[in-house]
Amino acid sequence: LTPxxxxxxETYADGVDVPNxxxxxxxxxxxTTDTARKTQKLLGDSVKIHNEYGPTETTVGCCDYVYSSEKDKGLSVGIGRPIANMQLYILNEMELCGIGIxxxxxxxxxxxAKGYLNQPELTA
Incomplete structure (x- = not known):
């Protein structure tokens, strides 16, 4: 689901019951952590809520993060770590950035997707 x-x-569910x-x-x-917190409260603590991120070019999902009400105190839930066979890099002018940069x-x-390789028009 989307947020x-x-x-x-949240608006229309009154006593949501999804036991399985x-x-x-x-x-x-x-x-947002606000939406995550409200969803967790609505569904119960036993439900794991994953935030999956990825653009269309990466078959939609390339990384995953499990929400934690204990850890996640910022404005947004993180996008997590790469899933199997994927890598994520933070670059600035094609150089690896340090942590927090x-x-x-x-x-x-x-x-x-391989359709973008050496095709600047599609990449743009």
Missing amino acids: SHLKML LETLIVGGEEF PGELCIAGDGV
Whole structure:
């Protein structure tokens, strides 16, 4: 689901009962900690909420993070670590950035679409 769908669930769900739900995967837009907290409260602590991130060019998902109400105190839930066979790099002018240094997220690995290789028009 997208976070926007979760907000609708908050609005229209009165006593949601999903006893067999174990995992919820969220993606497609920014996932705020406020929405994550409200969703966790609505569904219960036993439900793991994953924030999955990835652009279309990486078969939609390239990294994953499990929300934690104990750890996640910022404005947004993190995008996590790369999934199997994927790599994430933070670059600034094609140089690796140090920890905490802003840069551009670059994605590599088996899930990246090959149609962009050596095709600057498509890459743009």
